[in-house]
Amino acid sequence: MSDKPLRLVLCWHMHQPEYRDTQTGEFKLPWTYLHVIKDYVDMAAHLEAEPLAKAVVNFAPILLEQIEDYSNQVNSFLQDRIGIKDPLLAALVEPGVSANPEHRLKLLHDCRKANRERQIDRYPAFRKLTEMAEWIQLHHDAINYVNAQFLTDIVVWYHLVWMGETVKLTDSRVQRLIEKGGGFSLHDRIEILEIIRDLLSKVIYRYKSLARKGRIELSVTPYAHPIMPLMLDLNSAREAMPDIQMPMLVEYPGGAERVRWHLHKGVQTFRHFFGFEPKGCWPSEGSISEATLKVLSEFGFSWTASGGNVLHNSLRASDPTAPGSVHHPFRLDSTSINCFFRDDGLSDLIGFEYSKWHADDAVADLIQHLENIADVATAGSVVSIIMDGENAWEYFPRNGYHFLSALYQRLASHPRIELTTFSECIEQNLPVMPLRKLVAGSWVYGTFSTWIGDADKNYGWDMLGDVKKAFDKVVSHGTLxxxxxxxxxxxxxxxEGSDWFWWFGDYNPGEAVSDFEQQYRLNLTNLYRLLGEEPPSYLALSFTQGSGAPAMGGAMRRGNAIF
Incomplete structure (x- = not known):
């Protein structure tokens, strides 16, 4: 047992894929701005409220660009009435309601995409509107008898329930509109858009300010969130899963060059928004390999991180009898980068279990686990809790407000636990454990099974390989x-982003699979057209359909597989 406090790093990964049709600029899905107004602002507010708290916050660069685009579009609408290129957000402030029955039905459908228990049922007025919308969806002809006020009210309520809890507690405009309950006017709708404008325009600066004050460390992911080990070597998937079924694609053409492109563009984008270069990189999905760590070292990153099962697989491959704890930084031979590993058990408790507990009990339980680790920890131990920063909180009461408030307060004042960052751990010269071999994998199960191996995921790789070959051919001709x-x-x-492959396959719910595979096919089609090439006919056809009902709607995974 060490007589020094146990170091704890809370690392929150903020990520959304590219939801825009890059040819038209239209946002096909609204999740970027909805997570800004609910989660990204709340997560900043909790850190701002506790002066002694510290955390690492990781941003995917392509998310930062989308936030900026939304902010610019909302400002342009409010100042010059230039249209907003997100159908759901635009519907909030349209002076009239579409007479097209299909448009109306889609609007009602989209305004039901919220957590039933925590967002819909919490507000009786919205629950009633949702129940009416559900009935209309079962009786399509009824849409012709729905008046404009009903559609207005459900759109307004949808945006109110997606507001962060810290916003609801501090913004009198939001409080007044929730109290009003219905009969919302165009003035009310414009007011909500002004609230959204304020949140969008300030959220990145809030994190930048926290970093400037030393309250958080900001880190980066490769630009569009690709799975770097698979781009470098598709067969790296076999290291943790020797019997995996692979795509027809043998290797991703020019993968090493593309990995470096994403890293260079990612750092460049990060610098644009935050004014400095990051010291750390959370690789997309914590996916690493020996080749990946060498490339990250080339780029000068001082730290990276992955899942606990990657470490366990690697230690077993080096020496099956060697003990190994995830509560230390490690360094692979022949690289200069420090690698931290996620405590999967503690991270999954927050992601999947504590939403069902009373907040005080959940925080007490987590701290008890940390105290147990501190009882046996050696000097220099560091616990890494690494989590999705947006998707867990809709399952908690009040968007996790009570849990996160109590968590930061109790950790910040705990005599045996020290909140810190990965870079601070390195600066304090913590003992770094040697790693002779690294078995490639991700934070999900320690494998790449979430992105490759399933028949539909493999087909997605084959399609990506086709368009990359077309890209290389056109570029080699020098005609662009x-x-x-x-x-x-x-x-x-x-x-090349990872999210498309995440959603392919039967495991996931059908609607989410449909949304993401349509977007993927659109992305590929747009690339062929930019190249001046005719898109293959298979891109007109759906190729994957989900039928599963995974935990948390499939937007999150556990670090350890449950059988």
């Missing part, structure tokens, strides 16, 4: 103008 080449490179990056 410089501007069009830059657009094509950007579009290729979007296609």
């Amino acid at each position: 103008a410089e501007h069009h080449l830059a657009l094509a490179e950007q579009q290729l990056a979007v296609c």
